[in-house]
Amino acid sequence: MSTQKKEDPRTIRSKEMFKNAVFSLLNENSVNSNLTVQKVAAKAGLNRTTFYLHYQDIQDLLTQITDEILSELSDKIVNLIHAKDLSEKHQLIQLLDYLYIHRSYLPILFKMNQFEEQLFLLIRQLIETRRENTEEELPNDYVAIDIKTASLVGIIMWWIRQGLHFSSDYIANQIYLMYRGQ
Numbered sequence: 001m002s003t004q005k006k007e008d009p010r011t012i013r014s015k016e017m018f019k020n021a022v023f024s025l026l027n028e029n030s031v032n033s034n035l036t037v038q039k040v041a042a043k044a045g046l047n048r049t050t051f052y053l054h055y056q057d058i059q060d061l062l063t064q065i066t067d068e069i070l071s072e073l074s075d076k077i078v079n080l081i082h083a084k085d086l087s088e089k090h091q092l093i094q095l096l097d098y099l100y101i102h103r104s105y106l107p108i109l110f111k112m113n114q115f116e117e118q119l120f121l122l123i124r125q126l127i128e129t130r131r132e133n134t135e136e137e138l139p140n141d142y143v144a145i146d147i148k149t150a151s152l153v154g155i156i157m158w159w160i161r162q163g164l165h166f167s168s169d170y171i172a173n174q175i176y177l178m179y180r181g182q
Helices: 009-028 037-044 048-054 058-082 085-101 106-112 115-132 145-162 168-179
Strands: none
Touching (some): 085 145, 115 145
């Protein structure tokens, strides 16, 4: 019998308050070197002692936030892996919506934690699995997995860095058309 320890609701609430404080501070000033424990705690309405109950330092907080985002992205990519053709575009839109919601601080997290490399690995897994599960024979001249992955990651990174004036629906449609040969 597995006994999994439930996290205290106060802990969950405190961590969420610290996370929201970081996002708020990064929205005000997107330079993470300006983040301090004191600023984050004050913005969260909590004290520094509470901060140190959950995190070693600012880097630990940012790493935990990035890991959480990567875990959620991984879940969304797993959904894409198992999507059938009709829901594929919808699943892609959900993935892009998630990135869009977190757009204000993702570029900072990308720089700090090799996020782009981790996104590459997740999308590569998606493409590999979808190819393995396809029922049709792929032609010999089919685009290499790494090239296709690099192009998708490139599109997503460009969109986050420079193209957010385009909706996630528009980007998903463009990706869908591009890879469907239209």
